[in-house]
Amino acid sequence: ENILVRVAYPGGAGESNTVILTPRLVAPKILPEPPVPPTCYGVQNGSFIVKFSPPLSRREGLGMHLAKQEIPVGTPAAYMD
Numbered sequence: 001e002n003i004l005v006r007v008a009y010p011g012g013a014g015e016s017n018t019v020i021l022t023p024r025l026v027a028p029k030i031l032p033e034p035p036v037p038p039t040c041y042g043v044q045n046g047s048f049i050v051k052f053s054p055p056l057s058r059r060e061g062l063g064m065h066l067a068k069q070e071i072p073v074g075t076p077a078a079y080m081d
Contacts, residue, residue: 001023002020002022002023003020003021003022003023004018004019004020004021005018005020006018006019025057028052028054028055028056028060029052029053030050030051030052031051031052031053033048033049033051035047035048050062050064
């Protein structure tokens with residue numbers, strides 16, 4: 001929503017022209033959320049949730065690409081197998 005701004009000069013000397021300000025949206029930040037580990041070693045049923053603050057608007061979307069990396073067993077990132 002645009003914001004209209006006008007300056008009133010001191011002593012009743014009139015007003016400036018109206019300036020229209022368009023607020024910029026702040027990019028959402030990804031909130032930390034622990035992954036859900038697989039129920040058993042070798043089973044690929046682990047998961048994770050991505051939460052944003054502020055939440056995504058209806059016009060925003062998220063594209064994600066996951067690449068498997070060699071990560072030591074026992075670290076949270078290793079659950080994404």
